Amino acid sequence: MSEDLKKLNYKRGAIKGKITAFQKFVSNAAAEPQLSELQLAELQLRFDKIVPLYDEYDALQTDIEMLSASTSGEDVGEERAVFEDAYYSSMSSAQVLIQKNSRRASVGNEFEVSSANTVVKAHNSNFINLPKINLPRFEGGYQDWLAFRDTYLSLIHNNESINTINKFHYLRASLKGSAALIIQSLDLTCDNYSIAWQLLSERYDNQKLLVANHVNALFNVEPVRQESSQDIPFPSGIILADPKFNEPSSIDILVGAEIFWDVLGVRKIELGPNQPTLRDSKFGWLVCGAIIHPKVDVPQTCMFTHELPSDSGVDISRFWELDSVAPEHKFTPEENACEEHFQKLRHVMLTGKRDSGTYSWLSVALCAVEGESSRLGFSWSQR
Incomplete structure (x- = not known):
């Protein structure tokens, strides 16, 4: 050859x-x-x-x-x-x-539940097209876990029409950042899908961490600053149409659309970044736009405490404990005297036997207001 x-x-x-x-x-x-x-x-x-x-x-x-x-x-x-x-x-x-x-319905990085596959039949036998639902994204933030988990379970995990290997594809496509690193080492097999979902759940489905994250978010809310005209760098010699534009007040006049552009001038003054704009008009300069305040670092104050000194005399447990009723009511001395007198009177009425002294219903009331017979009024004078 x-x-x-x-x-x-x-x-x-x-x-x-x-x-x-x-x-x-x-x-x-x-x-x-x-x-x-x-x-x-x-x-x-x-x-x-x-x-x-x-x-x-x-x-x-x-x-x-x-x-x-x-x-x-x-x-x-x-x-x-x-x-x-x-x-x-x-x-x-x-x-x-x-x-x-x-x-077939292509479900991937842009997973959609489209109107072609998901329809709701109305009473008049017409079909209503539903909007698409995109595959959820999760990058590892605890504040986003619950929304991602519930959406993914509904669309993919609990969907019996999707086989296991495709579910694993969709899970990988949904995860980004630190969340994707958790299952990065797992091979793309049917058996590893349940392991991947278990790893994610163990990492992010932690109630203590979720609560702590939400508490931190509450304390990290950016404070709201009240806008002040003193923060605006007005040029010298500027006459404003409304010198008190930043104070709420009644409306003097409403300018209609047919004369608005005749009132508005052509000159404009930019006051700089995050500041409003001045527009010229026949009434004077108008302040237009919003004031955008840069972020400021504000000291954080935590209102939680675990314990107080024993000699402080403050019992903060009453803030979260319901008031409970004592099992036995403790009578005052006046109430005890009244109860004893009532029992004696009741004995007389039931047996017809009377001990020394005379008892009446009025005498029961006298026990409760001892020393203050004038409060009984006409009843006392007619006894």
């Missing part, structure tokens, strides 16, 4: 190896019930790379056939038939897979 023929056979073998690898990839892809967006993109890329190989093989095979016929008279046309069968079989299978999966 000549040296040129060896080189041509080597190049032809390399092309046949690529076709064999492509056949294996297509066969594995066809075994999947549905290709993910990533798998579909990889299949399309491989398909595009295989397309020009036929022309390369055709040129090499033609040269090999010519050299073989001139040197040994051997017919090598059978090699071409075997290659073409493998080439067209794998390419047609790949094309069918691409078309079939492209027609």
Whole structure:
């Protein structure tokens, strides 16, 4: 065999190896019930790379056939038939897979629950198109975890129509920053999806950390500053149409649209960054725009305490404990005397026996207001 023929056979073998690898990839892809967006993109890329190989093989095979016929008279046309069968079989299978999966609802980085797949049937048998819902994003902030968790569970995790490997694709596409690092080392397999979700839940589904984060957010609220005209650098010699523009007051006049532009002048003065603008008018200069205050560092004050000195005499537990009623009511001396007198009177009424002394219903009341008989009024005078 000549040296040129060896080189041509080597190049032809390399092309046949690529076709064999492509056949294996297509066969594995066809075994999947549905290709993910990533798998579909990889299949399309491989398909595009295989397309020009036929022309390369055709040129090499033609040269090999010519050299073989001139040197040994051997017919090598059978090699071409075997290659073409493998080439067209794998390419047609790949094309069918691409078309079939492209027609399905594509859910990926821009996951959508579209109106084509999700509709609500109204009472009049018409269908209402629902707006799309984008795949949630989570970058590791505790303040965003609850919203991400509930949305992801509803759209992806609890959706039985999505297979496990695709759920893992969507989870990876949703995570950014520090959150993505938690599952970065896990291989993209069905078994690892549940592990990935468990790792995220253990890291961020922590009630103590969530509460602490919200408390910190409350204390980090930027203070509101009251706008003051003293903060505005007015140029000297400026006469304002309303010198007390920053003070609430009654409206003097409403200028209609038909004369507004006649009242407004053309001159304008920019007072600088984060400051309003002065506009000229026939009434004087008008203050227009907003005052944007830069952020200022304000000392934070925490209103929480864990304990107080024992001799402080302050019981802060009453702030969060409900007032409780004592199991037994303790009578005052006056109430005890009244109760005792009432029981004696009740005994007389029930038995008809009277001890020493005379009891009356009025005497029960006298016990409660001992020394203050004048408060009984007409009842006391007619006793």
